[in-house]
Amino acid sequence: MTTLVEPQGALAAKAPARVKKVVVLGSSALKIGEAGEFDYSGSQAIKALAEEGIETVLINPNIATIQTSEGLADSVYFLPIEPGFVERVLEKERPDGLLLSFGGQTALNCGVALHDSGVLERLGIRVLGTPVDTIKTTEDRDLFVRSLDEIGVHTPRSRAASRVDEAIEFAHEIGYPVMLRIAFALGGLGSGPCFDEDELKDRAGRALAHTGQVLVEEYLAGWKEVEYEVVRDRFDNCLTVCNMENFDPLGIHTGESIVVAPSQTLDNHEYHMLREIAVRTVRHLGVVGECNIQYALDPSSRAYRVIEVNARLSRSSALASKATGYPLAFVASKLALGYGLDELPNAVTRKTSAFFEPALDYCVVKMPRWDLKKFRRVSQRIGSSMKSVGEVMAIGRSFEEAFQKAIRMLDIGARGLVANGTDFEFGDLEEELTQPTDQRVFAVVEAMRQGWSVDRVHELSRIDRWFLERIRHVLDLEGALKVYGSNDEIPPEALLEAKRAGYSDKQVAVLTDRSFEDVWEAREQHGIKPSVRQIDTLAAEFPAKTNYLYLTYHGDDDDIAPDPSGEHDKGTVLILGSGTYRIGCSVEFDWCCVNAARTLRKLGYKTALVNYNPETVSTDYDESDFLLFDEISHESVREIYERLDASGVIVSMGGQIPNNLALKLHDSGLRILGTSADSIDSAENRHKFSSLLDDLKIDQPDWAELNTIEEAKRFARDVGYPVLIRPSYVLSGAAMAVATNDGELETYLDRAALVTPDYPTVISKFLVNAKELECDAVAKDGELIVYAISEHVENAGVHSGDATLVFPAQRTYLETMRRIRKITREVAKRLKINGPFNIQFIAKENDVKVIECNLRASRSFPFVSKVIKHNFIDAATRAIVGEPVSKPEKGAFDLNYVGVKAPQFSFTRLEGADPLLGVEMASTGEVGCIGDDFNEAFLKALVSVGFKLPVKSVLVSAGPIESKAELLAPLRTLRRKGVTLYGTDKTASFLQDNDIDVQRVEWPLETDGASATTLIQEGGVDLVINIPSSEQEREITNGYRIRRAAVDYAVPLITNRQAATRFIDALVRGAESGLQVKAWDEY
Amino acid sequence: MTSVRESTPAVRVEPPTARPEVHRARILLEDGSTYEGVSFGRHASTSGEFVFCTGMMGYPETLTDPSYCGQVVVSTYPMVGNYGVPARDHADPIDGTLESDRIWVKGLVVADYSPWHSHWTSRGSLGEWLDDEGITGVTGIDTRALTKRLREHGSMLGKIVVDEADCDFDDPNIENLATRVSVREPVTYAPTGNTLARVALLDCGVKLNIIRSLTRRGVEVLRVPWDHPVDALGVDGLMISNGPGNPRFLRSAARVVRTAIDDDMPTFGVCMGNQLVALAIGASTFKLKYGHRGQNQPVREVGTRRCYVTSQNHGFAVAPGTLPNGWSPWFENLNDGTNEGLRHESGRFFSVQFHPEACPGPVDTAFLFDRFVEVLTR
């Protein structure tokens, strides 16, 4: 007989044309809405292609990623993901395939543009995987809604509008509030509910400046938000790998929501109804590879709406991969090549096939991490547009266990849901619940503490009662623990119950008035220890071959034995990862961890990585022998160390979190590999470090340790304002500030004291008009092995993470370089450094001062390693474990090219933030580009972070008189080149006085008519240079208006005098015509 | 919408020992291993065959599936009870969502029972329902450890001892369970809309969604006891249901199937139905080490590249090497290669080992009912 089930297209489909060479587009710099997850997906894609013997070419200016590391792609271009550059690479490389879906929205948009302009067709390049037409259907709201209508799948009532008046008309028809959404955008950029016409007018107007289309739709308040990750092959086999439920109701972007996998409050009918719709929709759309589908689900009926489909790998797919162990990006790449799901193995069991839906026997909780406090004037409210900068994922066998772990992982000072002292207090609880902020979870706790019922909290917050009941359970246990005073023994059952609900030893200690050590001892005594559990994709139905692990107190046994073979006499080394990405700590530290693990493996060590950030490559289970997806805390690292019978722990790769644990772990008897914990403390504690420098006669800015405000004022008067206030043990300049007078000093001191009350705060003289440099280095037993000195374009005062770095240094005196080298050597020797370190310097003439030293890998390690083509982490890792280290073949002076690292800001998404630079870091990512000279590398880097060339018109507000003077000559040349100059009041006068042709525009606050901001809004300028007139200017001023308009309307903005001068200089020298398309290995 | 605990002050300071009656429960398996937990639902000792199920949701459907008769189900997913249980009229064969009018498992073992439940269809907690039906639940068990044991040693007899009240092991595999789960008298179910065909449904422990899947497609269903002859019923076809236990106890059912096939009556078997078709045509069945129980079992249609995710619940399988001429394997399990379906070259008789009616589980293969109706009306 003939088969009953027609092989729909299956056997009929012809084999895919073999591709030999594929270009992969990366996602460029990390930014809000598009972060580390695409390093994970791109890296997996490259691995998947390489396995097939396909030549891979990667374009990505994000130099700190794993995907751009040696040994992955066959060639790498550190170039902008922008149609012009990509076209040139395609012409040069002539690939036959292109992968668009692994580099986020950036890559997708770029690929669609290349398709539309006919470039792909002209060059005969096929887009692998999901066809461009499908991508367009999912991106164009109107097409999307119509397509889903065809198969009877519901979407919110909506209408697309390309003009503001169209939007208003439809809103009138369906009634307010309405949801405004944006086509071809991500992270909910510019989207949000509009409660009246004014709001709609404003939002739609701004959105239409970025994009051609907005969508006005019914606002589904209080519905549940649910997502499915779907894979489909070209044989039409289709399945859902994971479903996820948002803890927060619809209206809060999934990237801003706490997300739980699998769904907890959906019954079988709902789960499978949505699953079936997912499969039907994805088949109808014709996705080949991976995609995600988002739903709104009515909490009181079977009604649902499809919110969107992302026909590419996404943040959610990275999360789903980590949550289930199903390598979505890897599988998606194979599907794009034409494989069927049934032909691919399940990477975890290696026995079963990739055509399956994982069964979880644990619960996963993802929480976003925000850094909103860094930005004054940015609302703390969360909504349909993304503001978070990172996320954590916690795994447990109960919701409470995972939830409390996740809170701790955020590293925001909370110990969990409870036992947080007075850190979280709220003025108006009701408002806090109805208009949630990043603190909403603590508001829920507070409300319950005050006796509010679950129903009341639910009515206000629209968080499902089930989640609220589980939170209340944690609170109940708090009450139960509190009855034990410092002299009572906690009964083992109570202790176990607390641990099962995710209480840390520290929480228990705080609640029962005893020390953390006492709780640990009590657990030891009663045998209350966590189980090590495997994530195996099939809920123990088949044995797993991979060591993807987590800890839980809901277990009787361990799934694995440490080093079962016993053959590894070199032992197991624990590497502590970087935790959540945040401002100041992101993919660069993941690069360090992954490279350290790779080196250790090469050297014959077993490696165990501890990390909990789902956006990373370090949490791919093939990167280490044991992957511990769990907390990086004193308690859990100790447990893991014990359980794996580790021989040592590396704390210098994952940034500040592991660095801060060094002393505690050392005191608990763990072996810290590399530089000693004492030395780390001597460098971190600014007081100790300053004394050390004095001792070594190394110069540093005048400083004093603070005890009282009076002393501080006296010091400031002695050395003269401005002064800088720096708390110890923080990264990315948190709570650091420059004070120019007594009043400011007092304000800032108060803030600093709140941040780290356990450590002294240091105040120092703030140097103006000085250069900043840094040295990344590796030492072995105190001897300097390799080093790289980079200079900053911006003067000191712009945080090194926000500065433009040049390596090798181009404008630094040889004498300065020599002094820096000497100081670096002396510090290495004095602290007996064994591993990576970084020192920051300030130089004025040849006077070199040290501002800080970190005995760990730094943000710039991948950048300098890749520019100099010598892997500093490989060297550092060898030094740490005492293996021989080779010196680089060439010194920095032999390079006949230059690398420039430029910051990526996400101010557009941080509504209201003043895009000014200062001593607190504000950038969310970075790029690094290479050029034959500084100008070439600099322009490539700037284009990579959103600058547009050519520049035909510039709006200038030149700031203080020195700055006006400095910009005069460059602006004159620029004008001579035919660039139109617009100037605000005094700048215009100044330029006119100097015979430069300039068009005067009004300050926005000084006129009701057309002003500088109107000019920006109407697309009248290609660049805004706005140099603030005072260091401290942060008020709602004219300057702020202009800067904000530039950011809101996506016009490139420069606020730093040195950067402006160098940029104009590069332009007038015609550097933009010489931007070459050269691969990394061609330098 | 329901939320069990009404507004009481959030923090009640009371030591854990003062909590309402905790009933200690111990699980004892045939091989001597034990697991300690606390009972919920009915606090009474019970025993049966321990099997694990990897479905992450759908406990109301699972508990009411007659195929679990005599078994104690271990849920690998830790949190169970989250969305409560629906009203009993959900066992309605036409509109309901439950799979029969009672709970069939002998016990339920979970890691973390959730007494708090929230869902708009919820009418009570899982614990209350178990208690009403006299079924024991155990929570606080390391169900992963227990599952690993069942995986290594195969499904085992075991018991749940509550409050030290010992009981005997009870082996459900030594009797014909069909007699316990089947209807006693024929029952007719009218289709929704026009009647396109009439089938006899051999009830070996049918899940109601099989009936719903047919009536929804315009098929009138005549549900008959598991060994009821069907040749004199004047029906257009035969549907053979799922059901518990060893197919070899159901020889007389196999004979009914044999007669239907000999009469050229279109025949569609599900789960136990697949095994009965095998026995009817002279092929053999065997017991799997620990069976397939879950909602994520991948199958492929033999000779094609078409794969489906299926819901499964069986401990026995057909030995495909023993098929007679004219018959061939239809689907196979992608994980372990076991048989997942049979078909005859005429296209008139076929059966599957998985559950196209789902509930719980994915509905990927619901189209098989369409195919059956096609054959019935051809």
Ligand SMILES: Nc1ncnc2c1ncn2[C@@H]1O[C@H](COP(=O)(O)OP(=O)(O)O)[C@@H](O)[C@H]1O
């Ligand atoms: N109609 C709607 N009513 C209420 N909230 C909505 C609606 N549509 C979208 N949202 C919310 O806005 C968020 C962002 O919308 P989405 O279409 O997913 O944009 P993005 O492309 O940024 O992911 C969603 O996660 C959801 O919470």
Ligand SMILES: Nc1ncnc2c1ncn2[C@@H]1O[C@H](COP(=O)(O)OP(=O)(O)O)[C@@H](O)[C@H]1O
């Ligand atoms: N004494 C100083 N004078 C001028 N600028 C300084 C001084 N100290 C620090 N800075 C500026 O502040 C930035 C942040 O200071 P740093 O000590 O490096 O903090 P972090 O620990 O956040 O890296 C530096 O990159 C530098 O630009």
Ligand SMILES: [Mg+2]
């Ligand atoms: Mg979305």
Ligand SMILES: [Mg+2]
């Ligand atoms: Mg610094």
